Amino acid sequence: xxxxxxxxxxxxxxxxxxxxxxxxxxxxxxxxxxxxxxxxxxxxxxxxxxxxxxxxxxxxxxxxxxxxxxxxxxxxxxxxxxxxxxxxxxxxxxxxxxxxxxxxxxxxxxxxxxxxxxxxxxxxxxxxxxxxxx
Amino acid sequence: xxxxxxxxxxxxxxxxxxxxxxxxxxxxxxxxxxxxxxxxxxxxxxxxxxxxxxxxxxxxxxxxxxxxxxxxxxxxxxxxxxxxxxxxxxxxxxxxxxxxxxxxxxxxxxxxxxxxxxxxxxxxxxxxx
Numbered sequence: 408x409x410x411x412x413x414x415x416x417x418x419x420x421x422x423x424x425x426x427x428x429x430x431x432x433x434x435x436x437x438x439x440x441x442x443x444x445x446x447x448x449x450x451x452x453x454x455x456x457x458x459x460x461x462x463x464x465x466x467x468x469x470x471x472x473x474x475x476x477x478x479x480x481x482x483x484x485x486x487x488x489x490x491x492x493x494x495x496x497x498x499x500x501x502x503x504x505x506x507x508x509x510x511x512x513x514x515x516x517x518x519x520x521x522x523x524x525x526x527x528x529x530x531x532x533x534x535x536x537x538x539x540x541x
Numbered sequence: 542x543x544x545x546x547x548x549x550x551x552x553x554x555x556x557x558x559x560x561x562x563x564x565x566x567x568x569x570x571x572x573x574x575x576x577x578x579x580x581x582x583x584x585x586x587x588x589x590x591x592x593x594x595x596x597x598x599x600x601x602x603x604x605x606x607x608x609x610x611x612x613x614x615x616x617x618x619x620x621x622x623x624x625x626x627x628x629x630x631x632x633x634x635x636x637x638x639x640x641x642x643x644x645x646x647x648x649x650x651x652x653x654x655x656x657x658x659x660x661x662x663x664x665x666x667x668x669x670x
Contacts, residue, residue: 420563427594428560445593445625449633452596456563514597514633 413469415455417486423455426467433469434480439540447480447538450518454484454534457511462488462531472537479520479539487531494526544569546576552584552653553577554646557591563598570606577615584653585610588646590621600635607640616656618642620649 413433415426430451431444439447451467458465465486472481491497498512512534516522519536526532542565547554553576555569573585587603589595595603607617618641622630630636641656643649 424560424562431593442625442628445623445629446632448594449596449629452594452598453633456596456598517634518629518632
């Protein structure tokens with residue numbers, strides 16, 4: 408299973424559903440608890456929605472990661488959208504420029520174990536999150 | 542995938558069967574808000590038992606739905622939120638403030654029966670001699 412990578416193109420709202428279902432399947436294969444499956448699927452849903460809202464299109468990459476004896480799920484959400492001008496601000500609790508609930512990235516960070524974001528004006532945004540199995 | 546809406550007594554019951562896209566959720570919201578008028582329904586139950594994810598969009602849409610239906614003069618109750626889903630919602634900081642929830646369809650029906658009876662039934666007073 409390590410090395411396997413699933414790519415889900417995100418261009419329309421149906422792709423949000425596909426991305427979170429694929430992520431849930433992979434996480435289930437990894438043996439995550441049903442609670443973690445819900446957290447992972449919700450995080451993927453929010454990340455995929457951000458792509459649609461801010462960049463119109465992009466992709467979600469799902470893969471298995473290992474750290475010693477631990478295994479986990481890595482989710483990369485990538486787009487070539489306008490980029491985020493102020494990442495610090497985008498990560499603040501409750502900050503959102505879209506019409507969503509304003510939980511956005513800070514919420515995703517709470518759902519997962521590791522969170523990383525790279526964004527450049529005009530060059531898109533890549534959010535990488537990981538969840539480790541206990 | 543459209544959500545079937547059943548009419549039972551004064552109530553509309555929407556049983557979500559599978560994962561819904563954003564467009565499906567909006568369609569459900571609009572259909573219920575409209576059908577409350579068509580059927581002069583007084584209560585609406587949305588059964589989300591089959592949903593394994595309720596993200597910010599789903600929660601916001603359900604909240605909007607409940608508030609819109611209240612403005613139309615009917616009551617909404619969301620039933621069947623799964624334990625894992627409730628945990629993810631809390632972690633994400635999502636709330637259904639101002640929206641009634643119940644464990645399952647049976648509890649939802651009981652809730653509406655009680656709520657609507659207390660609104661419409663005359664107060665049970667002592668019989669006047």
